[in-house]
Amino acid sequence: MTPPRAEPAVELRGITKRFPGTLANDAVDLTVRHGEIHALMGENGAGKSTLMSVLYGMELPDAGTIRVDGRDVDFASPSDAMAAGLGMVHQSFKLFGSLSVAENVVYAAEPRRFGLVDRAAARRRVRELAAEHGLAVDPDARVGDLPVGLRQRVEILKLLHRGARTLILDEPTAVLTPAEADALFAVLKSLAAEGRTVILVTHKLREVLEGSDRVTVLRDGRVVARLVTSETSADEIAAAMTGRAVELDRVHAPGTPGDVVLEVSGLATDAVRDVDLTVRAGEIVGIAGVAGNGQSELIEALAGLRPVGAGHVALQGEDITHASATERRLKGLAYVPEDRHAVGTAPDASVADNLAMGHHRTSLSSRGLLPPTAVRAHARRLVERFGIKASAPEASASALSGGNLQKLLIGRELAHDAPLLLVEQPTRGVDIGAIQNIHDQLIAYRDAGHAVLLVSAELSEIRGLADRVLVMYEGRITATYDKDAADERTLGLAMAGGSGKQVETVD
Amino acid sequence: MFLDSDLLLSALRALTPILLAALGGAICERAGVFNIGLEGMMLMGCFTAVTTSWFTGSAWLGVLAAALAAAAYSLILAVGAVTLRGDAVVLGVAMNLLAVGLTGFLLRTVFGVQGTFDDPSLAGLPLVGGFTPLTYLSWAAVGVAAVLLSRHVWGLRLRGVGEAPDAAATLGVSPVGYKYGAILVSGVLCGLAGAQLALGNVTLFTENMTAGRGWIAVVAVMLGRAAPVGVLLAALLFGLAEAAGFRLQGLGLPQQATDAAPYVVTLGALFLTTARRRRRTRPSGAAT
Numbered sequence: 001m002t003p004p005r006a007e008p009a010v011e012l013r014g015i016t017k018r019f020p021g022t023l024a025n026d027a028v029d030l031t032v033r034h035g036e037i038h039a040l041m042g043e044n045g046a047g048k049s050t051l052m053s054v055l056y057g058m059e060l061p062d063a064g065t066i067r068v069d070g071r072d073v074d075f076a077s078p079s080d081a082m083a084a085g086l087g088m089v090h091q092s093f094k095l096f097g098s099l100s101v102a103e104n105v106v107y108a109a110e111p112r113r114f115g116l117v118d119r120a121a122a123r124r125r126v127r128e129l130a131a132e133h134g135l136a137v138d139p140d141a142r143v144g145d146l147p148v149g150l151r152q153r154v155e156i157l158k159l160l161h162r163g164a165r166t167l168i169l170d171e172p173t174a175v176l177t178p179a180e181a182d183a184l185f186a187v188l189k190s191l192a193a194e195g196r197t198v199i200l201v202t203h204k205l206r207e208v209l210e211g212s213d214r215v216t217v218l219r220d221g222r223v224v225a226r227l228v229t230s231e232t233s234a235d236e237i238a239a240a241m242t243g244r245a246v247e248l249d250r251v252h253a254p255g256t257p258g259d260v261v262l263e264v265s266g267l268a269t270d271a272v273r274d275v276d277l278t279v280r281a282g283e284i285v286g287i288a289g290v291a292g293n294g295q296s297e298l299i300e301a302l303a304g305l306r307p308v309g310a311g312h313v314a315l316q317g318e319d320i321t322h323a324s325a326t327e328r329r330l331k332g333l334a335y336v337p338e339d340r341h342a343v344g345t346a347p348d349a350s351v352a353d354n355l356a357m358g359h360h361r362t363s364l365s366s367r368g369l370l371p372p373t374a375v376r377a378h379a380r381r382l383v384e385r386f387g388i389k390a391s392a393p394e395a396s397a398s399a400l401s402g403g404n405l406q407k408l409l410i411g412r413e414l415a416h417d418a419p420l421l422l423v424e425q426p427t428r429g430v431d432i433g434a435i436q437n438i439h440d441q442l443i444a445y446r447d448a449g450h451a452v453l454l455v456s457a458e459l460s461e462i463r464g465l466a467d468r469v470l471v472m473y474e475g476r477i478t479a480t481y482d483k484d485a486a487d488e489r490t491l492g493l494a495m496a497g498g499s500g501k502q503v504e505t506v507d
Numbered sequence: 508m509f510l511d512s513d514l515l516l517s518a519l520r521a522l523t524p525i526l527l528a529a530l531g532g533a534i535c536e537r538a539g540v541f542n543i544g545l546e547g548m549m550l551m552g553c554f555t556a557v558t559t560s561w562f563t564g565s566a567w568l569g570v571l572a573a574a575l576a577a578a579a580y581s582l583i584l585a586v587g588a589v590t591l592r593g594d595a596v597v598l599g600v601a602m603n604l605l606a607v608g609l610t611g612f613l614l615r616t617v618f619g620v621q622g623t624f625d626d627p628s629l630a631g632l633p634l635v636g637g638f639t640p641l642t643y644l645s646w647a648a649v650g651v652a653a654v655l656l657s658r659h660v661w662g663l664r665l666r667g668v669g670e671a672p673d674a675a676a677t678l679g680v681s682p683v684g685y686k687y688g689a690i691l692v693s694g695v696l697c698g699l700a701g702a703q704l705a706l707g708n709v710t711l712f713t714e715n716m717t718a719g720r721g722w723i724a725v726v727a728v729m730l731g732r733a734a735p736v737g738v739l740l741a742a743l744l745f746g747l748a749e750a751a752g753f754r755l756q757g758l759g760l761p762q763q764a765t766d767a768a769p770y771v772v773t774l775g776a777l778f779l780t781t782a783r784r785r786r787r788t789r790p791s792g793a794a795t
Binding site for chain 1: 654658659660663664666667670671673674675677678679680
């Protein structure tokens, strides 16, 4: 059964795929050997996803050939690709939330008895696969109740149940905490060690350097670099991805803190316990922590979206503990929420309307009405000031790329010129180029004398931007560091629950 | 004695059409189709059952024709909501309105009467042990649907399709096929519900004779969380309310008030379950 090792596991030759108006893949060659972890890198829109869609039978190429295990193949659907031993974990998981883990794993490939699903056999199968590959998960748990890291395991188990020998993972760590990502890479390495092949589609440099064997970089639909991971560097890959030298992990100069703008004492709400913190004008305070340790709840409580259980919040000396979100905004608070699609913007509304939101109450309102000319002029100003690439102010916000939508959201909030800015995950899923732009904007905002409270899962971002770093663990602020003292190792330890404890992997 | 075996028997009779329609609705719900057209499909079943029974002299042919006609009628929802991706709620409401007009029009053209067609020689369904065979069938259908949905390969795939059609499609399961299947099954069950109503509960056709039973079935689906046994319990509640309404009428309460009993129960039940669900889902934070 084992195919000859000399043949590549996957070999794409001259793949070209055209969409109306764009050449998504331009004669792309990709060779992936058996037993390797191969990273496919590139910025958003570089053609990675299209290439994988072609390989997985979701898109037909306009030209080019695909060979799997040395045989020419012609996939008309993902089912064909699965039959040939490929399996893909999509970026947005394809799982059934209300079904059990076992049901998800065996779905459409069920063990049967008399036409009924053999549940005992399904559970057994999950336990066997889990034990064999270090993917422990309870077969009876409802998938909708599982944290993302475990859901991803279910996705991988699903592929292994179907006998996949080559696994394609599309941006697998985008939704994972650092510990979950580490656990994932341990699993991927053991899968590769037993002879399976992993194709990793990502734009995160760190994990590629740590977890892959070889790298293929795409830019504008073409292969621009083929690298061996052990012989390359983050700078080289970043330069290949962007086409220019990029200064990675830039640490910005500290600001000059002034008066206290935000003062929080003894704050408690869901998942937050006894938090004290202050943010001064001209200062960025960063909150580091593994996702789910209360950061989101804290920010929501400060933004007025979650009732405060105990404690006090003061904005510029004024008590806002029980003020509504609207009152807080009028008193000088702006907020960039974590989920830019569901909370931060209204994707079906136009760019101009999205930029007007929040300003409708203040600068744009004229005796209770919103003059369309003012809304458009406001939109044009912000589009230009923040370099938002939109075809027209009337275009739907859903047509913007992730990076541009984030620029829109941040631009809209910065334009309030509010003394306090709350900002969560400002660069999640955003290209390297746009990250730099957003960071520069935040630093400029700070230097103009505003206070910024930043929550980020990216340690490099916290270290680059924050003047002071607070670490949140299990709902409390457990450590505070000045800019210079906040190195990655120290923060990593604190995030895992203090220097006394080992860094644990989620299991 | 107000609650006695007579009341229970009449509740079980009142229950059958609602139960059959609600089972169909539950299967659609599980397949991810919000079928609000049960009322219209049932009404088409009533009319077809009476017409066929009248012209053939066989109530059983009436039942068969009702099932087929309602299934054919359900194709409007299948094509509209699944193939053409229309809004199932809009389509369902349209189907309900269309069925009232269409059956009223056909009543005039076929029988030349308005309002009600009623004839002593119209063949109704036989009673076996106090119930029509369709009533026993509806009970069996609860068990069959429960096993199919929870244990059978078909049920697992159907639930998957309803929950996440994209995910099912990536695993080679066609959401379109399963949704069509579920809608057609609900059509058949609503046809049977209509036949039971027009040839079992009574033996006549009167305009808009379903009188909201299809809507109550929709509520039973929600209340029973689209699980066959839950739907049975919910439908039983409405059957009891309807039977109790008749009884109260006998005690001298005005008919308009007693007729409202099932609908009052419906409103109360909806209110209670939404309040309960709201409380349960309050803590946010569940990821997508």
